Amino acid sequence: MSYAVEISRTNPSCFLFVIDQSASMADPFGVSERAGRSKAQELADAINKLLQTLVTRCAKGEEIREYFEVGVIGYGHTIGPALKGSLAGRELVSISEIAFNPVRLEDRARKVSDGAGGLVEQNFQMPIWFDPVSNDGTPMCEALRRARTVLDSWSATHAMSYPPTLVHITDGESTDGDPSEIVREIKFFSMQDGPICFFNLHLSSTQAKPIVFPDSSADLPDQFARLLFEMSSPLPPPVRMAAQSEGYKITEGTRGFGFNADLVETIRFLDIGTRVSGLR
Amino acid sequence: MTLVATLKFSGKLPKGGYLPSECEDHFAIDEDSSKFAMADGATEASYSGIWARILVESFREFDSSLMIPGEVETQFDSWLGRCRATWIDWEGSLNKDGLPWFASEKLLSGSAATFIGVSFESLPSPASDQLSCKAVALGDSCLFIVRDNWLRECFPIDNASNFGPTPALVRTLSYPIGDNLQVFSSVAIDGERVYLTTDALGKWFLELCERGEEPWKLLDSVSTPPDFENLVEVHRANRSLRDDDTSLIAIEIKAET
Numbered sequence A: 001m002s003y004a005v006e007i008s009r010t011n012p013s014c015f016l017f018v019i020d021q022s023a024s025m026a027d028p029f030g031v032s033e034r035a036g037r038s039k040a041q042e043l044a045d046a047i048n049k050l051l052q053t054l055v056t057r058c059a060k061g062e063e064i065r066e067y068f069e070v071g072v073i074g075y076g077h078t079i080g081p082a083l084k085g086s087l088a089g090r091e092l093v094s095i096s097e098i099a100f101n102p103v104r105l106e107d108r109a110r111k112v113s114d115g116a117g118g119l120v121e122q123n124f125q126m127p128i129w130f131d132p133v134s135n136d137g138t139p140m141c142e143a144l145r146r147a148r149t150v151l152d153s154w155s156a157t158h159a160m161s162y163p164p165t166l167v168h169i170t171d172g173e174s175t176d177g178d179p180s181e182i183v184r185e186i187k188f189f190s191m192q193d194g195p196i197c198f199f200n201l202h203l204s205s206t207q208a209k210p211i212v213f214p215d216s217s218a219d220l221p222d223q224f225a226r227l228l229f230e231m232s233s234p235l236p237p238p239v240r241m242a243a244q245s246e247g248y249k250i251t252e253g254t255r256g257f258g259f260n261a262d263l264v265e266t267i268r269f270l271d272i273g274t275r276v277s278g279l280r
Numbered sequence B: 001m002t003l004v005a006t007l008k009f010s011g012k013l014p015k016g017g018y019l020p021s022e023c024e025d026h027f028a029i030d031e032d033s034s035k036f037a038m039a040d041g042a043t044e045a046s047y048s049g050i051w052a053r054i055l056v057e058s059f060r061e062f063d064s065s066l067m068i069p070g071e072v073e074t075q076f077d078s079w080l081g082r083c084r085a086t087w088i089d090w091e092g093s094l095n096k097d098g099l100p101w102f103a104s105e106k107l108l109s110g111s112a113a114t115f116i117g118v119s120f121e122s123l124p125s126p127a128s129d130q131l132s133c134k135a136v137a138l139g140d141s142c143l144f145i146v147r148d149n150w151l152r153e154c155f156p157i158d159n160a161s162n163f164g165p166t167p168a169l170v171r172t173l174s175y176p177i178g179d180n181l182q183v184f185s186s187v188a189i190d191g192e193r194v195y196l197t198t199d200a201l202g203k204w205f206l207e208l209c210e211r212g213e214e215p216w217k218l219l220d221s222v223s224t225p226p227d228f229e230n231l232v233e234v235h236r237a238n239r240s241l242r243d244d245d246t247s248l249i250a251i252e253i254k255a256e257t
Helices: A039-058 A095-100 A140-157 A180-188 A223-231 A237-245 A263-273 B048-061 B072-092 B101-107 B199-210 B215-220 B225-237
Strands: A013-020 A068-075 A079-081 A104-113 A119-128 A165-170 A197-203 A257-261 B003-013 B025-030 B035-041 B112-122 B130-138 B142-147 B150-155 B182-189 B193-197 B246-255
Touching: A013 A039, A013 A140, A039 A068, A039 A095, A039 A119, A039 A263, A039 B101, A068 A095, A068 A140, A079 A140, A119 B101, A140 A165, A140 A180, A165 A263, A180 A197, A180 A223, A197 A223, A197 A263, A223 A257, A237 A263, A257 A263, B003 B025, B003 B112, B003 B130, B003 B182, B003 B225, B025 B048, B025 B246, B035 B048, B035 B193, B035 B246, B048 B072, B048 B112, B112 B142, B112 B193, B130 B142, B142 B182, B142 B199, B150 B182, B193 B199, B193 B215, B199 B215, B199 B246, B215 B246
Parallel strands: A013 A068, A013 A165, A165 A197, A197 A257
Antiparallel strands: A068 A079, A104 A119, B003 B246, B025 B035, B035 B112, B112 B130, B130 B182, B142 B150, B142 B193, B193 B246
């Protein structure tokens, strides 16, 4: 059975996020609770939150278990690694390097359950690794080519690991050609435990209803949406279970794809899409 | 004849490639009061080995006379409250200002472990040739009782397919236990063997039974730590035993000498 390998320090897995940083990312989400914030700002928050979640999943007391290697590639005016601070310029870093090297810790507050049906405010430190960027075109093909190179190299040295998960986040169409062939090449590369998972998340500038984890392209509005759906991998069993437990209707044909996602769906998509096999 | 529950072997091993100090299974044995407890700290939680140790070491305070349906739930809640107080004391002893951000963050969501505790007690005449055997469990740590050459009891899981990725857990935060608490009551007789295991060995045990094999013979052959290491290594290598923290307490019911 594919996607059954447990993730361990000996056999870590890999998450690579490829993020659109083109000029249109300066526009707001179609539906956003926080007025005046751009998609780039909201996405930076979502990525930082996701990295925080991945680190805490790997935390055992004051130590970090090396369950994952993680990279963020941005594309817009330039194409390349998007983490900042001491991790700048690195395509993939271990989860402990992520944990110990945020650019800064911001004091924030959140509402949490008080255990008796109410909410209380809790102060916490939010680590930041990634800042918003929005500039220029959408060189999607070149960015995915770069991702393919990173994942080819990682996969060659981690044959026994749970396959890497590549999450591509964009708000628009490619300005440097059709990425289908590159994506085919990425998905063609199979590890012992299954092919690389390629998920796509499209961010919305309109108030159109989000379509998340669809199992067919029938309800998708245009050719671009159908292209992203076709490029996206079916959900592997652990992610399928996570999506089901969050209330999504999942079938064998469900793909790792979201269209017209707002901020809430973006955060949920990233959280569910990274709930891969059991950690050991 | 006075029967006693006698320890034959106890041991635990971490996952392959991990240090013994990283094993998050814990057990406690109190032969004087005939109480045995085992807990498996949740991999996803921080400091779960510490929580598992608090649970098993506190089991000696559990009033086993109240391990009966209708009474045990209240008794368990009260006992768990004391365990949580011990956890809070331990947490208070941490230098929180010195913790990295992720340790502080994860500490907010508490810790968790599965738990099983078993208590044996002599019965008055005319049942003095039996020992009462009562157990409480939350999650997938297991109890097996073997008489002669057949599996007489398994608790709380009776089928290998019922082991899953998300067992019920005893948590440090004040989540209600609800219906997750499992209670067991039986009697044990002279010559019976009783095994406590964490989930990997429990699943292995039941799978072998379901194939018509007799895994207790393999467990009965374990009398030293190298025996146990060998058993675990062989069955991890042939993939019949999941590579997870693995613990065993083997007990024999026999007449007091």
